[in-house]
Amino acid sequence: MQSKDGRTLLEVRGLKATVAGVEILKGIDLTVRAGEVHAIMGPNGSGKSTLAKVLAGHPAYAATAGEVLFEGADLFALAPEERARAGLFLGFQYPVEVPGVTNASFLRLAYNTVQAARGKDELDPLEFDDFVREKMNLLDMDVAFLDRSVNEGFSGGEKKRNEVLQMAILEPRVAILDETDSGLDIDALRVVAGGVNKMRDPGRAIVLVTHYQRLLNYIEPDFVHVMAGGRIVRTGDKSLALELESRGYDWLLEGDKAAGKAVAA
Amino acid sequence: MSSTALQNLIEQPYKHGFVTEIEADVAPKGLSEDTIRLISRKKNEPEWLLEFRLKAFRHWLEMTEPAWPNVRYPKIDFQDISYYSAPKPKKKLASMDEVDPELRRTFEKLGVPLHEQKALAGVAVDVIFDSVSVTTTYKKRLAEAGVIFCSISEAVRDHPELVRKYLGTVVPQGDNYYAALNSAVFTDGSFCFIPKGVRCPMELSTYFRINTQESGQFERTLIVAEEGAYVSYLEGCTAPQFDTNQLHAAVVELVALDDAEIKYSTVQNWYAGDKDGKGGIYNFVTKRGLCKGRSSKISWTQVETGSAITWKYPSCVLLGDNSVGEFYSVALTNHHQQADTGTKMIHVGRNTRSRIISKGISAGQSNNSYRGLVKVGPKAAGARNFSQCDSMLIGDACGAHTFPYIQVQNDSAIVEHEATTSKIGEDQLFYFASRGIATEEAVSMIINGFVKEVFTQLPMEFAVEATKLLGLKLEGSVG
Numbered sequence: 001m002q003s004k005d006g007r008t009l010l011e012v013r014g015l016k017a018t019v020a021g022v023e024i025l026k027g028i029d030l031t032v033r034a035g036e037v038h039a040i041m042g043p044n045g046s047g048k049s050t051l052a053k054v055l056a057g058h059p060a061y062a063a064t065a066g067e068v069l070f071e072g073a074d075l076f077a078l079a080p081e082e083r084a085r086a087g088l089f090l091g092f093q094y095p096v097e098v099p100g101v102t103n104a105s106f107l108r109l110a111y112n113t114v115q116a117a118r119g120k121d122e123l124d125p126l127e128f129d130d131f132v133r134e135k136m137n138l139l140d141m142d143v144a145f146l147d148r149s150v151n152e153g154f155s156g157g158e159k160k161r162n163e164v165l166q167m168a169i170l171e172p173r174v175a176i177l178d179e180t181d182s183g184l185d186i187d188a189l190r191v192v193a194g195g196v197n198k199m200r201d202p203g204r205a206i207v208l209v210t211h212y213q214r215l216l217n218y219i220e221p222d223f224v225h226v227m228a229g230g231r232i233v234r235t236g237d238k239s240l241a242l243e244l245e246s247r248g249y250d251w252l253l254e255g256d257k258a259a260g261k262a263v264a265a
Numbered sequence: 266m267s268s269t270a271l272q273n274l275i276e277q278p279y280k281h282g283f284v285t286e287i288e289a290d291v292a293p294k295g296l297s298e299d300t301i302r303l304i305s306r307k308k309n310e311p312e313w314l315l316e317f318r319l320k321a322f323r324h325w326l327e328m329t330e331p332a333w334p335n336v337r338y339p340k341i342d343f344q345d346i347s348y349y350s351a352p353k354p355k356k357k358l359a360s361m362d363e364v365d366p367e368l369r370r371t372f373e374k375l376g377v378p379l380h381e382q383k384a385l386a387g388v389a390v391d392v393i394f395d396s397v398s399v400t401t402t403y404k405k406r407l408a409e410a411g412v413i414f415c416s417i418s419e420a421v422r423d424h425p426e427l428v429r430k431y432l433g434t435v436v437p438q439g440d441n442y443y444a445a446l447n448s449a450v451f452t453d454g455s456f457c458f459i460p461k462g463v464r465c466p467m468e469l470s471t472y473f474r475i476n477t478q479e480s481g482q483f484e485r486t487l488i489v490a491e492e493g494a495y496v497s498y499l500e501g502c503t504a505p506q507f508d509t510n511q512l513h514a515a516v517v518e519l520v521a522l523d524d525a526e527i528k529y530s531t532v533q534n535w536y537a538g539d540k541d542g543k544g545g546i547y548n549f550v551t552k553r554g555l556c557k558g559r560s561s562k563i564s565w566t567q568v569e570t571g572s573a574i575t576w577k578y579p580s581c582v583l584l585g586d587n588s589v590g591e592f593y594s595v596a597l598t599n600h601h602q603q604a605d606t607g608t609k610m611i612h613v614g615r616n617t618r619s620r621i622i623s624k625g626i627s628a629g630q631s632n633n634s635y636r637g638l639v640k641v642g643p644k645a646a647g648a649r650n651f652s653q654c655d656s657m658l659i660g661d662a663c664g665a666h667t668f669p670y671i672q673v674q675n676d677s678a679i680v681e682h683e684a685t686t687s688k689i690g691e692d693q694l695f696y697f698a699s700r701g702i703a704t705e706e707a708v709s710m711i712i713n714g715f716v717k718e719v720f721t722q723l724p725m726e727f728a729v730e731a732t733k734l735l736g737l738k739l740e741g742s743v744g
C-alpha cells in the first residue's frame with residue numbers, strides 16, 4: 001500500500017438527491033482521503049452513477065439534504081466547471097459524443113482551462129500535441145483518435161480509454177471512474193488499469209464504480225462500499241469484493257431493508 | 266448551467282445598434298412612376314435605365330407578394346417606405362480623411378476595414394451607406410489590372426455599355442416580386458468587372474448598412490467575370506437598431522463566362538429585432554449566378570446571422586457545359602428570427618456539377634428553414650449534385666425544417682441528398698463542464714465544429730470575423 005498524507009479530500013454527509021422529482025440517493029456518508037482508492041459496487045439502479053453525477057454537478061440532479069465538502073469547502077457552492085477546475089474528475093459510464101469537435105481541440109481546451117485555473121502555463125497546439133501523445137502512449141491509444149470527433153463512433157472500449165486519457169491529462173485530486181472497466185476487452189482492461197495505477201499518488205484519491213472484482217485485482221482498493229437502494233449498505237476492505245463475487249448481493253439487500261426501517265424509525 | 270443559463274447565453278444584445286446623425290436627403294414616402302422618375306433624375310440616369318425601371322415597376326404592380334416561404338410577418342405597406350435616401354455630401358471626396366467624421370466613427374464602430382493597415386492587407390472596400398456609394402478605395406490598383414470596381418451609379422455613368430449588356434440578364438425585371446421592386450427603385454450597389462484572363466489582385470469587399478429609419482434598401486450588385494477571369498467578393502452587412510421593421514430587397518447578379526470563377530461570400534448581420542421580436546430587418550434578397558461559359562464556376566458562401574426575416578436563395582444556373590455551382594451556408598436564428606433560405610441549382614448544360622452544404626442553427630424561439638431546389642434539365646447529361654443539410658437546435662423552443670425539391674429530367678444525372686438534425690443537449694454541456702469548460706465556450710466549440718465545413722470556404726480574415734460574430738450572437742450573461 002502507498003504512503004498517504006491522509007488529508008480528507010471528499011467528505012459526503014447524509015446526502016440525499018432527487019432526479020425528476022424521485023429520490024434516488026437516500027442518505028450517503030462517505031469519506032475519501034488523499035492516497036486512497038475506494039471501490040463502489042452494487043446492483044443496477046442502486047444509485048452509483050447518480051452519486052457520481054450529483055458530485056460532479058449534473059443539472060438534472062438536485063441535492064435535497066446533507067452536505068459535501070471538497071478539500072474542506074462546500075462543493076455545491078461551485079458550478080460544475082468550477083468543480084472540475086478545483087480537481088474533481090468524473091469518468092463517465094456513458095461518455096457523450098460531440099460531433100464536429102475534434103478530440104485534440106477538446107482535450108486541449110479542457111487542459112488549458114484547468115491549467116489556467118491552477119495558475120499554470122497553457123500549452124499551444126504543438127506543445128499540447130507532444131504532451132498528449134505521450135499520455136496516449138501510456139494508454140496504448142492510437143494517435144488517430146486525436147483527429148476524430150470527441151467519442152463519435154468510438155467503440156465502447158475506446159470511449160472508456162478516452163475517459164482515462166482525460167483523467168491523465170487533467171491530473172485531478174479526486175477521480176471518480178464510473179464503470180470505466182465495462183466494455184473493455186481483457187488486454188484493454190490491463191492497459192487501462194495500468195494507466196489508472198500510474199495515477200495513484202499520495203495526494204490523489206480514486207473512486208472506482210465497478211461491477212467486477214476482476215478490476216480490483218489490478219487496482220487494489222483500500223475500501224469497498226456496497227450501494228443498494230440509494231444507500232451505502234456495507235463497507236469493507238478488498239475481501240468484501242471477493243465475498244460479493246461468490247455470494248452476490250442478496251444477503252446484503254436483506255440488511256439494507258432492515259437498515260431502511262431503522263433509519264425510518 | 267440550467268436551461269435558464271442556456272437561455273441567457275443565447276440572448277446577446279446587438280452591438281451595432283446606433284444611428285448616425287448626418288443630414289440625409291430623403292425622398293417623400295410612397296411608390297409611383299413619379300417616385301421612380303425622381304430617383305432616375307436625381308441620379309442623372311440615361312433614358313434606357315429609366316425604361317428598365319418603369320418596365321419593372323409595371324411588372325411589379327401586377328405581381329403579388331409570395332406566400333410560400335415558411336415565415337410570418339404583417340403585410341408590408343409599400344407606400345409607407347421612402348425609396349431614396351442619400352447622405353448630403355458637402356463636396357466631392359478625394360480621400361478617406363475628407364469623409365464625414367460622424368460617418369467614419371460609424372464605420373469604426375462597425376469595424377469596416379477602411380484604414381490604411383486594412384487596405385494594405387489587400388482589401389478594397391466599396392462602402393454603401395444607405396443608398397449612395399460614399400467612397401471607393403484602391404480603385405487605382407484595380408484599374409491597373411483592368412478590373413472595374415465601383416458603385417453601380419458610377420458604372421452607369423462611366424461604363425454604360427457594360428451595365429446595359431448585363432443588367433437584368435440573370436435576374437430579369439419580372440423575376441419575382443422583390444426583384445421587380447428592386448429593379449424599379451434600386452438606388453445603388455456595386456459593379457465589378459474582371460476582364461478576360463485577369464485574376465483580380467485582391468479580395469473585393471463591400472459593406473452595406475441601412476441607416477435611415479424609414480428608408481428601404483434596394484441595392485443592385487452586378488459582377489461579371491470574362492473568360493478565364495477570377496474574383497473573390499465579400500459582402501458584409503449590419504444595420505442599426507429600430508423598433509420598426511425595415512425592408513431590404515437587394516438583387517445580386519453574377520455572370521461567369523468560359524473558365525471564369527466567381528466566389529461570392531456574405532456575412533450578414535442585419536439587426537434581427539429585440540428578444541421579443543420587435544423591430545429588425547426584413548431581408549428579401551434575390552441572388553443568382555449564371556455560369557454562362559463552359560467550365561465556369563460560381564460559389565456562394567453565406568453566413569446569415571441577422572435580420573428579423575430572411576428570405577434568400579442564392580442560386581446558380583449552370584448553363585455552360587462542365588460548369589460548377591456551389592452553395593455553402595450557415596444560417597443562425599435566435600429569439601424570434603425567421604429564416605427561409607437555401608439555394609437553387611439549375612443544371613442546364615452537360616456534365617454540370619453542384620454542391621450544397623447547408624448548416625442551420627436555431628436557438629430561442631426562432632425558426633430556421635432550408636429550402637433547396639436541384640433541377641436537372643433534359644439536356645444536362647452527366648449532371649451531378651450532392652446536398653448536405655444539417656440542422657442544429659439549441660434549446661427546446663426553436664424549430665428547424667428542411668424542404669428539398671428535386672426535379673430530374675435526365676436519366677444519367679446523379680443527385681444525392683443527406684440531412685441530419687442534432688441538438689446541443691444538457692448532457693453534452695455537462696460533459697464539457699465536467700472537464701472545466703463553461704457553457705458559453707462549450708456552445709461556441711460545438712457550433713464552430715458544426716460550421717467548419719462552410720467557414721473553410723471563407724477568405725481567411727473573414728472566417729475569423731465570422732467566427733467572432735457567431736460567438737457574439739450566442740454569447741450572453743452566463744456567470
Ligand SMILES: Nc1ncnc2c1ncn2[C@@H]1O[C@H](COP(=O)(O)OP(=O)(O)OP(=O)(O)O)[C@@H](O)[C@H]1O
Nearest residue numbers: 019020022024043044045046047048049050051093
Ligand atoms: N432522469 C431520471 N428520471 C427518473 N429516474 C432516473 C433518472 N435517472 C436515473 N434514474 C433512476 O435512478 C436510479 C439509479 O440510477 P443510477 O444510474 O444511479 O444507477 P447505477 O447504480 O449507476 O446503475 P448501473 O449499475 O446500472 O449503472 C435508477 O432506478 C434509474 O432508473
Ligand SMILES: [Mg+2]
Nearest residue numbers: 048049050093
Ligand atoms: Mg451506473
